[in-house]
């Protein structure tokens with residue numbers, strides 16, 4: 001009788017142990033979580049994104065990420081967001097920090113939200129570039145003109161709806177007389193990249209472009225003089 005009672009107690013104890021062990025196993029993940037979540041600094045999380053821009057923000061155009069015939073980058077690290085906007089089939093608003101370039105000397109940068117609603121927060125830049133790097137010749141929102149006296153904002157404004165001021169082709173902007181063979185040749189000969197990487201026909205494209213620029217500038221000079 002005594003043995004029977006002791007046996008029963010041991011049996012019950014083992015059963016209880018086993019049941020609680022298996023319950024523990026069910027609630028505990030098989031492996032420890034891979035990483036402890038980072039502690040987010042509340043101050044940093046709430047701080048507005050600041051896009052710091054000086055001439056060091058710009059360098060070799062071919063180091064940026066190519067999209068179709070132009071290049072993009074993001075100054076605050078959100079290149080995925082910029083690429084998603086650039087590749088959105090129905091257009092999208094580019095995220096803060098986005099940089100867009102078709103030629104080495106003209107840049108659009110998406111500034112902090114609310115900086116300049118009329119331009120959709122895009123700041124326009126006209127750069128001077130050489131082997132040493134870039135200098136900012138002009139920057140601003142609605143009053144930057146390029147070397148041919150064309151106002152960046154006015155030309156890009158028709159693409160505002162849907163395309164966030166990005167003209168490409170068929171986004172509503174008037175076409176420019178510079179084709180993608182010429183813009184490609186300018187990208188491949190960006191002096192900030194070191195050695196040029198010319199393709200067949202680049203020399204001719206650059207020659208045509210230079211002639212157009214010279215004719216354009218001469219025409220402007222004559223118009224101003226007479």
Ligand code: HEC
Pocket residue numbers: 069070100101102106107108124125126144145146149150151152153155156165166167168169173174175176
């Ligand atoms: C005469 C009109 C005109 C002016 C002035 C002009 N652009 Fe553009 N820009 C265009 C057109 C049109 C395209 C698209 C060309 C293409 O891909 O065929 C373009 C392309 C671009 C692109 C590539 C992305 C896009 O919109 O397709 C950038 C970046 C750009 N321009 C920046 C500037 C900046 C900065 C200025 C001023 C310094 C400027 N542009 C002045 C008409 C203009």
